[in-house]
Amino acid sequence: MAYAWAQAYEPKSPLMKWVDQRLPLPRLVYGTVGGGYPVPRNLSHMYNWGALSGFALIVQIITGIVLAFHYVPSSEGAFDSVERIMRDVNQGWLLRYLHMNGASFFFMVVYLHTFRGLYYGSYKAPREIVWMLGLVILLLMMATGFMGYVLPWGQMSFWGAKVITGLFSAIPLIGPTLQEWLLGGFAPDQAALNRFFGLHYLLPFIIFGVLILHVWALHIPGSSNPTGVEVKGPEDTLPFHPYYTAKDGFALGVFLLVFFAVVSFLPNYFGHVDNYIPANPLSTPSHIVPEWYFWPFYAILRAFTVDFILPAKLWGVLGMFAAIILLFFLPWLDSSPVRSGAYRPLFKMFFWILIADIALLGFVGGLPAEEPYVMLSQLATAYYFAHFLIILPLIPKFEKPLPLPSSISEAVLKGTTSKAAPAGIAAPGTPGVVHA
Amino acid sequence: MFVRIGAFFVGLAFVGVTLFSLITGVIAYVTTPAEENVAETFHLHPRTFDVSSNGPFGTFDRRQLQRGFQVYKEVCAGCHSLNYVAFRDLAALGYDEAEVKAIASQWQIEVPDINPDTGEPSTRKPTPADRFPSPYANEVAARSANNNALPPDLSLIVEAREDGSDYIYSLLTGYRNPATFRNEKGQTLPADLRPGNGLHFNPYFHNLNIAMPPPITADGQVTYADGTKSTVDQMAKDVSAFLIWTAEPKLENRHRTGWAAMIFLSIATLLGYLAYRNVWRDQKAKPVAYTGTMKPENREKRDEASREAGLNT
Known part of the structure; x- marks a missing residue:
């Protein structure tokens, strides 16, 4: 691995030695998530979201594969097959609720993982590719999530598919043709459902592939940390195993508790009642909304209401896609040499405004397109773009960062060193030592 | 550097267009007088009722489910299908095998079949393996029999409506006389909100006028096998509880x-x-x-x- 003090793998058992010489898989595991990967010693619980995201992906893949054994991708049979899973398949209700809520939890942990990266400047050199691969995963997740929501072929599935594929019709000249080509018809039907099912099954494995690249790219410079100060030597790091496997293990327990509480006691909380009505192309729901994880983007889409050179609809589509695409440029938009938001007073203030702004976008995105919600979405959309494209590049010109610690270990030990005990750290249970 | 300059102009464009949208929106909002939605003021939010399956420890009350099934059988089944429920599922309500068999074979509607001798379409008595047969052959038949309204399938109705069973219970007991009904402000129903031909006023229904005639009208409409007094309120609660079960039979699991x-x-x-x-x-x-x-x-x-x-x- 990247650091000079990273441990090389030395197989202990003859079997592992035999395997390692022929296929160095044990070596790979050891160096990636084992004792051979040195990690900054000061990672907070905000650094658990990445591992939890990987776990959520695996939950989705496993439950999804089993659901696919029972699901029928046909506009006549899809809704019925989902109900068959709920009623007649052994533990089918559990599989479906896990998968359907798993999508929400996957997005939740991925968004928190992304916010952590935004706050601690994890996107900055030398981790730009880690950040960009993460965004590729997010885009693939959005496509997968959208297509997965279509599969039960309920009212919201059908009308959501119609609205979202309708976005492509806003593209000048080729738009309507492109939409028909994507759907395989004039409206979502058998052809669309079949290809959505095929892609919904395929994309998670592509996500898994990009995830491998994401982790690989991360292991070149190593993990970032809350101080943003790079690792200087072995005293700054701890081996991933057992320190961070134990920490992630505890976080996983908490995650599963919340996940199972929702699955068992509020399984339809994140869903929409209309999706328990079979799709009906002749009856439009009074209020078409996507899943909650698209609400901020849906709000941006609907915020553009005037034709200004381009039609309003096209502005909305451009705005919605730009809202994600601009994040790819973040490493170059933010030119501050200080990585962590903890040492950037001005950045920190705008960061929290941004979080509130995205929460507001999410709130109005789930509501009907009525006043005053549309005005709120316009205000919030304006700030979203202003934040990333105008404010963020200007912050370094006006900001005086706080003094950085000279190293991670200094930051960890700050205020704990006593003259009498230069080590500053005493093991619990040492006689005469009281831990305050 | 070029990225930041480019971003600045792209940012200006998006911010400019959203703010332009905002200004036109604000002007429109300020200049157009607020339209009061009169229908909204007559709409009532569903009343809640306690049912044993509520809450994280909830379990079904089998006797109530059996009573609810009886209400469905005697009142609702004439118009409403129960497509996702099979007779064999009734075993979960506490009926034994013979009882399920009897319920299936004595059901008032037969299931479509094909005459084994002639190949002509025919019907036969349901068996426990069959799902509840639909009261109508198809949507057109259902609409023509119901003043062009379609009675929805009830299997998932609790999941498919906001407030679920509370809504069903409120709707069933919520029919009011449009001539005497007053909203919170004490206003009477304006003429354009009065029920049209073949419609019935019900303030719990989203547009106030529902095609379904009041299904449960009098105490004692159903004679409960277990001797429970069948008030209108009791029957509405029982059938709502039954529909919670049909929507999610695996709720207890x-x-x-x-x-x-x-x-x-x-x-x-x-x-x-x-x-x-x-x-x-x-x-x-x-x-x-x-x-x-x-x-x-x-x-x-x-x-x-x-x-x-x-x-x-």
């Missing part, structure tokens, strides 16, 4: 699994936490305070005393 998972995961998480603290015990930086012989001044005193005593320290 879900609650049970949930508690097993909660207990297992709480222990696992606690162990995970202890393991985490144990692994990190040497690495967590903690402010330390020394007491007793380890206290710096006591140590100095001890060293001094040792020196005075001529001991080698």
